Amino acid sequence: MSISGLLDKIIGKAVDPMVGIQGWVSTRVQAIVDFFTLPRDVTTLMQQNAALEAKISQLQTENLQLKQQLVETEILYALLDFARDNPENQYVAASVIGKDPSPFLNYLIIDHGSDNGIFKGMPVVTEQGLVGRIDAVTASAARVQLITDAGSTVNIRLQDSQSEGQVSGSVTGDLSLERVSASVTVKDGELVFTSGLGGSFPAEILVGQVVSPEVKENELFQTASVQPSVDFSTLRAVLIITNFQAVEIEPLVP
Amino acid sequence: MSILISFPVVILLMILQTTFFREITLLNGSADLFLVTIASWALLSKDNSSWFWAILAAALCGFVSAIPWYVFVFTFLSIVIMARFVRGKLWQSPLMSIFGITMIGSIILYVLTFIGLRFQGVIYPLRSTMVRVIIPSIFLNLVFAIPSYAIMKDLSVWIFKGEVEQ
Numbered sequence: 001m002s003i004s005g006l007l008d009k010i011i012g013k014a015v016d017p018m019v020g021i022q023g024w025v026s027t028r029v030q031a032i033v034d035f036f037t038l039p040r041d042v043t044t045l046m047q048q049n050a051a052l053e054a055k056i057s058q059l060q061t062e063n064l065q066l067k068q069q070l071v072e073t074e075i076l077y078a079l080l081d082f083a084r085d086n087p088e089n090q091y092v093a094a095s096v097i098g099k100d101p102s103p104f105l106n107y108l109i110i111d112h113g114s115d116n117g118i119f120k121g122m123p124v125v126t127e128q129g130l131v132g133r134i135d136a137v138t139a140s141a142a143r144v145q146l147i148t149d150a151g152s153t154v155n156i157r158l159q160d161s162q163s164e165g166q167v168s169g170s171v172t173g174d175l176s177l178e179r180v181s182a183s184v185t186v187k188d189g190e191l192v193f194t195s196g197l198g199g200s201f202p203a204e205i206l207v208g209q210v211v212s213p214e215v216k217e218n219e220l221f222q223t224a225s226v227q228p229s230v231d232f233s234t235l236r237a238v239l240i241i242t243n244f245q246a247v248e249i250e251p252l253v254p
Numbered sequence: 255m256s257i258l259i260s261f262p263v264v265i266l267l268m269i270l271q272t273t274f275f276r277e278i279t280l281l282n283g284s285a286d287l288f289l290v291t292i293a294s295w296a297l298l299s300k301d302n303s304s305w306f307w308a309i310l311a312a313a314l315c316g317f318v319s320a321i322p323w324y325v326f327v328f329t330f331l332s333i334v335i336m337a338r339f340v341r342g343k344l345w346q347s348p349l350m351s352i353f354g355i356t357m358i359g360s361i362i363l364y365v366l367t368f369i370g371l372r373f374q375g376v377i378y379p380l381r382s383t384m385v386r387v388i389i390p391s392i393f394l395n396l397v398f399a400i401p402s403y404a405i406m407k408d409l410s411v412w413i414f415k416g417e418v419e420q
Contacts, residue, residue, distance in 0.1 A: 098272030102321045103284040103387050104367050109272060151376040171378050172282050172386050
């Protein structure tokens with residue numbers, strides 16, 4: 001029977017149901033084993049999950065800190081490049097740590113003061129252009145009046161027309177071009193630089209760009225808005241020009 | 255105790271005001287945390303410490319801000335006077351009291367600021383200043399008056415409960 005293969009068929013017929021039963025029983029036994037051992041695994045998994053979540057949270061925090069540091073580094077590199085490109089001036093870099101408490105004023109507070117060689121009247125710039133000037137100083141901090149402040153006036157020169165005028169701030173933080181003769185042709189987008197007149201700021205620092213110049217009939221001067229080159233809303237670090245002595249011009253009293 | 259606690263509170267207020275609250279703007283207006291806190295404390299304190307709080311806050315604001323110092327002194331002391339006057343009259347309507355004092359205090363502060371800066375030679379156009387700065391700032395002050403009052407109430411309960419126990 002073995003030689004003819006008949007035995008294999010008989011054994012096969014007998015074993016097949018056993019294999020089926022074995023599989024059925026095995027599945028059920030495994031389910032029962034899982035039922036009793038799973039809670040232990042779940043506890044382990046929950047612990048692992050908590051540990052991984054803590055790790056993710058820590059890595060996300062580190063990631064944010066590194067991004068923040070990257071932004072600060074980029075700002076500092078930009079300021080450093082600006083300082084290298086303008087070696088005629090001496091600079092002190094400072095971080096912006098606050099704003100004036102009053103909504104009427106556009107002032108910043110920086111983390112460097114007289115201990116770092118900063119004094120009242122020194123110009124403040126970034127790699128983008130003119131920011132303002134030092135208004136008050138303590139040993140370790142200083143207050144900066146922005147060019148957008150309503151009390152700020154900067155003597156300027158227009159790049160193309162070479163005519164001079166003034167840029168004044170306002171309560172809304174907008175800059176306006178004033179005292180430019182109506183006979184001068186002022187172009188939209190023309191660059192505005194400090195003129196150095198009056199002794200408050202060094203010459204040739206970028207202030208912004210002319211927007212919408214307007215000449216009114218019978219007016220001596222024309223007006224325009226000026227788009228500042230510095231983005232004051234994201235200002236984090238500035239450079240103070242320490243080798244510039246501002247001239248305080250007092251009215252002559254006879 | 256309420257005098258001692260004023261130092262960290264006022265310093266914390268200055269840090270928050272110059273960093274966080276100056277970033278929360280409505281048009282060009284922003285809330286004045288000192289004003290609402292002094293108003294809340296003046297309504298809630300059971301002793302005379304609100305005078306000290308007002309002078310301390312005014313001194314610090316006058317030192318940090320480019321606004322003339324006398325603006326803060328006059329405003330904060332006016333707020334304390336108003337609060338002490340109102341406290342006996344409207345004690346059943348604390349929200350009405352804080353809103354009223356915040357509103358009048360804000361008007362005093364911004365009108366005095368406007369005048370003080372004009373004395374310094376800075377001329378603001380009245381209409382745009384009113385629309386862009388003063389009215390939005392008053393609105394924000396009123397908004398922040400409620401949480402400020404709640405926080406100062408907790409602080410006053412903590413301070414004066416401690417003093418009663420002693």
